[in-house]
Amino acid sequence: MTRPAGFPNFIDGRWVESARRFENRNPADNSLIGMVSEASRADVDAAVRAARAALDGPWGKMSIAKRAELMHAVADGIMARFDEFVAAEVADTGKPYAMASHLDVPRGAANFKMFADVVKNVATESFEMVAPDGGDALNYAVRVPKGVIGVICPWNLPLLLMTWKVGPALACGNTVVVKPSEETPATAALLAEVMNEVGVPPGVYNVVQGHGQDSAGAFLTAHPDVDAYTFTGETGTGEAIMAAAARGIRPVSMELGGKNPGIVFADCDFDAAVAGILRSAFFNSGQVCLGTERVYVQRPIFERFVAALKAGAEAMRPGDPNDKDTNFGPLVSQEHRGKVLGYYRRAAEEGATVVTGGGVPDMPAALANGAWVQPTIWTGLPESSALIREEIFGPCCHVAPFDTEEQAVALANDTRYGLAATVWTKDVGTAHRMGKRLKVGICWINSWFLRDLRTAFGGARQSGIGREGGVHSLEFYTELRNVCIKL
Numbered sequence: 490m491t492r493p494a495g496f497p498n499f500i501d502g503r504w505v506e507s508a509r510r511f512e513n514r515n516p517a518d519n520s521l522i523g524m525v526s527e528a529s530r531a532d533v534d535a536a537v538r539a540a541r542a543a544l545d546g547p548w549g550k551m552s553i554a555k556r557a558e559l560m561h562a563v564a565d566g567i568m569a570r571f572d573e574f575v576a577a578e579v580a581d582t583g584k585p586y587a588m589a590s591h592l593d594v595p596r597g598a599a600n601f602k603m604f605a606d607v608v609k610n611v612a613t614e615s616f617e618m619v620a621p622d623g624g625d626a627l628n629y630a631v632r633v634p635k636g637v638i639g640v641i642c643p644w645n646l647p648l649l650l651m652t653w654k655v656g657p658a659l660a661c662g663n664t665v666v667v668k669p670s671e672e673t674p675a676t677a678a679l680l681a682e683v684m685n686e687v688g689v690p691p692g693v694y695n696v697v698q699g700h701g702q703d704s705a706g707a708f709l710t711a712h713p714d715v716d717a718y719t720f721t722g723e724t725g726t727g728e729a730i731m732a733a734a735a736r737g738i739r740p741v742s743m744e745l746g747g748k749n750p751g752i753v754f755a756d757c758d759f760d761a762a763v764a765g766i767l768r769s770a771f772f773n774s775g776q777v778c779l780g781t782e783r784v785y786v787q788r789p790i791f792e793r794f795v796a797a798l799k800a801g802a803e804a805m806r807p808g809d810p811n812d813k814d815t816n817f818g819p820l821v822s823q824e825h826r827g828k829v830l831g832y833y834r835r836a837a838e839e840g841a842t843v844v845t846g847g848g849v850p851d852m853p854a855a856l857a858n859g860a861w862v863q864p865t866i867w868t869g870l871p872e873s874s875a876l877i878r879e880e881i882f883g884p885c886c887h888v889a890p891f892d893t894e895e896q897a898v899a900l901a902n903d904t905r906y907g908l909a910a911t912v913w914t915k916d917v918g919t920a921h922r923m924g925k926r927l928k929v930g931i932c933w934i935n936s937w938f939l940r941d942l943r944t945a946f947g948g949a950r951q952s953g954i955g956r957e958g959g960v961h962s963l964e965f966y967t968e969l970r971n972v973c974i975k976l
């Protein structure tokens with residue numbers, strides 16, 4: 490069944506267009522990509538009903554082995570249409586081809602393969618016991634799917650982050666209703682085509698397009714027949730979703746915002762640390778939740794490090810995202826550009842030293858209407874500044890000196906968030922002490938965004954609830970049932 494033009498909803502294996510539509514624009518040049526169908530409350534209800542019905546159909550009766558086979562087929566289907574997925578993601582987000590082709594799309598496939606293998610190989614517990622009457626009894630646990638999962642996704646890594654949830658959810662036998670970000674509808678729709686192509690039963694994977702509040706997102710979280718929600722996005726949005734999920738006591742898995750520290754000790758491998766902090770601050774134009782927006786450098790190398798960071802930032806070339814050599818793209822939208830430029834202005838008003846950037850790059854005419862900002866580095870602000878307290882989610886970071894390890898830990902932990910940290914040192918004792926003392930979900934030492942999908946991924950404090958990855962995802966996407974048999 491051919492998908493209609495634009496970005497329709499996908500419900501019960503069929504394309505569903507809405508009367509209400511909104512524009513999807515390419516952030517690199519603000520050109521119109523297509524119109525997006527905004528799902529109505531009735532569309533969301535139809536999607537939830539289809540997901541529920543699928544649980545009682547072939548999908549609900551399918552063996553783990555067959556489900557895992559299908560998950561591998563989905564992964565292969567993504568890779569078979571690799572160029573289409575890359576092109577769709579680049580157009581939606583403006584991210585460079587090199588990133589979408591090396592990270593986003595390969596991870597989209599890997600997220601299905603990973604959990605297809607996890608569900609086949611994870612054992613559950615059993616206990617023999619003596620009953621009070623002296624007889625024997627046997628307890629054993631079985632993992633059963635939670636049911637219909639609401640999946641609400643952000644715009645920065647659309648396919649990667651959506652499949653990071655849909656992969657385990659389906660592998661565990663659930664069905665999903667996916668609400669992609671209004672900024673990036675494309676790859677969720679493309680994945681629906683793959684689902685049909687490989688024979689995933691109708692109703693297992695549903696997509697409702699639209700906005701958050703007063704739109705598809707809120708209709709989904711208000712729907713009483715959704716069993717659980719997995720969300721990635723801003724902390725404030727997480728609060729709203731959690732409040733909606735509380736009605737009916739639905740569990741949530743939350744990957745939220747961050748204000749991640751980068752700590753550079755004087756004994757580090759200097760060139761590796763410069764490259765690592767440049768990557769953690771400017772990758773995906775700073776639109777990565779794990780990104781570094783606060784850098785703390787030990788005083789003996791502070792000046793040299795700032796100079797090296799400046800040189801690295803100024804070597805970045807904003808350009809056509811489809812150009813394979815481009816390493817720096819636009820922000821995701823004019824709206825987000827306005828938010829980031831607001832912080833750039835605020836930094837200047839607060840008297841920051843602008844080491845580099847702080848404005849808008851000169852772009853060729855073809856890209857002049859894009860959501861471009863300069864990679865920016867500041868020093869000289871107090872820790873109380875909004876630039877240090879609030880997540881900006883752009884290509885910018887503030888660099889401050891520290892003297893002792895104690896100071897570095899105190900500075901890094903002084904935030905309401907707790908998502909990630911990156912630490913650069915050659916001293917093995919320092920490395921392990923940082924891993925022990927930094928209040929984050931993920932602490933990278935001499936690395937950043939190095940991902941083993943078996944590990945626990947998630948944030949502490951206001952950066953999230955729960956952990957996903959490897960067996961940890963099963964804790965959220967299944968219920969453990971204990972069966973006790975009197976022998």
Ligand SMILES: NC(=O)c1ccc[n+]([C@@H]2O[C@H](COP(=O)([O-])OP(=O)(O)OC[C@H]3O[C@@H](n4cnc5c(N)ncnc54)[C@H](O)[C@@H]3O)[C@@H](O)[C@H]2O)c1
Pocket residue numbers: 641642643644645646650668669670671699700701702703705706707710721722723724726727729730744745746747777778880882908948952953
């Ligand atoms: N921790 C992580 O793994 C992680 C990963 C990526 C992004 N993020 C965070 O996401 C943010 C950027 O992404 P974003 O701007 O798309 O986030 P966002 O919170 O604005 O939106 C995320 C999704 O939630 C939906 N939404 C918004 N309000 C809603 C509501 N009231 N009810 C239901 N759905 C609603 C949106 O339509 C979108 O699909 C940043 O804060 C970033 O740190 C976190």
Ligand SMILES: O=C/C=C/C=C(\O)C(=O)O
Pocket residue numbers: 645646650653776777778779940946
């Ligand atoms: O912007 C946030 C990135 C999140 C990355 C992951 O969830 C992952 O690598 O699985």
